[in-house]
Amino acid sequence: MNNLKVKDLMTPNPVTVPVDMTITRVRSILRDEDFRCVPVVNGEHLEGLITRGDVLHISSTKSNIEARGMMEKPDVILLPEMDVYKAADLLIRAKEIQAPVVESTDNMKLIGILSVYDILAGFIERRIPPKKEKVGEVLTEKVVVCDIKDPLSKVWNKMDESGYSGLPVMKEGKLIGIITRKDLIKYGHARIVKESGDVRAVPVEKIMQTPPIVATRDMPIDEAATIMVNRDVGRLPVVEDPIYVKSDPQRAKEGKLVGIVSREDILKAYIYS
Numbered sequence: 001m002n003n004l005k006v007k008d009l010m011t012p013n014p015v016t017v018p019v020d021m022t023i024t025r026v027r028s029i030l031r032d033e034d035f036r037c038v039p040v041v042n043g044e045h046l047e048g049l050i051t052r053g054d055v056l057h058i059s060s061t062k063s064n065i066e067a068r069g070m071m072e073k074p075d076v077i078l079l080p081e082m083d084v085y086k087a088a089d090l091l092i093r094a095k096e097i098q099a100p101v102v103e104s105t106d107n108m109k110l111i112g113i114l115s116v117y118d119i120l121a122g123f124i125e126r127r128i129p130p131k132k133e134k135v136g137e138v139l140t141e142k143v144v145v146c147d148i149k150d151p152l153s154k155v156w157n158k159m160d161e162s163g164y165s166g167l168p169v170m171k172e173g174k175l176i177g178i179i180t181r182k183d184l185i186k187y188g189h190a191r192i193v194k195e196s197g198d199v200r201a202v203p204v205e206k207i208m209q210t211p212p213i214v215a216t217r218d219m220p221i222d223e224a225a226t227i228m229v230n231r232d233v234g235r236l237p238v239v240e241d242p243i244y245v246k247s248d249p250q251r252a253k254e255g256k257l258v259g260i261v262s263r264e265d266i267l268k269a270y271i272y273s
Helices: 023-033 084-093 116-125 152-162 181-187 189-196 221-231 263-271
Strands: 037-042 045-051 098-102 110-115 166-171 174-180 235-245 248-262
Touching (some): 023 045, 084 263, 116 221, 221 235
16 A cells, blocks of 8 residues: 555664563663563564563562563564554554564564554654544543542552553543553552552552643544654543643643543554545
C-alpha cells in the first residue's frame, strides 16, 4: 500500500540491559529514561523483554534478582523487511505496545524496536490517512476509573487487575485528571506504600496529571493521533461538554467522561477499515 517497512519506522539501536543486571537497576533505567520496556540481551542476542508493568511488582525482598529472572519472551518478534501494516496487526492481536526487531530469526541479533508510537508518528509524518474518521468509532465506553481520594496502592491494584496502564481520576463524578503507570514508577512511593501497607497511603491527587488532555467523540482520528504523539500520551479520556483550559486548549478542567481511547485504538483506526 504505502510500501512502508518495519525498518523505516523502527527505533534503531535501542537501549538494552544485560541478562545479569539487577532488577532494581533495570527499574531505574525504565524510570530515568522514561521507557515503556527494555530488551534484555546476551551480547547482541535478544533474550527477552522487561516492561514498566513488570517492575511495578518488585519489592525490596526481590531486589537482588537479575534481569533474566524477570524477563519475558516477546510474543511478537519483527523483521526489518516486514510490511508495517502486518507488524501493526501483529502488535494489536498480541495486545503489545511494541516489539523487538531482529536481523534474522536465525541469529536473533537485536537491531531495533518498533512501537505503536513509532507507527503512529510515521503515519502522521507521511500524512497517511486513517481508515476510520472519528474517535467515537473506536473508543471504549466502559472505563475503569479511580477516585481522587484513592490511595496509590488501590490504583496500583486496579491497573494490575484491569490490565490498563492509565486511569482517569474522578472527583464527585467529574473527570479531574489522569494517572498512569509511568507516574507511579516516577513517584517511587507506590512501591514503598505497597510493601508497608501504610493506611495513611499517598492519595492519587498527589501525583495525578491535572487537568487531563482529552478528546471528544467527533475529534478526527488523525488529530487524536497527533496529540498522542506530540504530547507522548498513551490514552485520552473522551468527554462531552468540555471546558478547556485557555492556556492549553487540549486540556479540559471540566467535562463529562463518556469513554477512553488508547494509542492501540487509534492504530486500529489506521489499519482496519
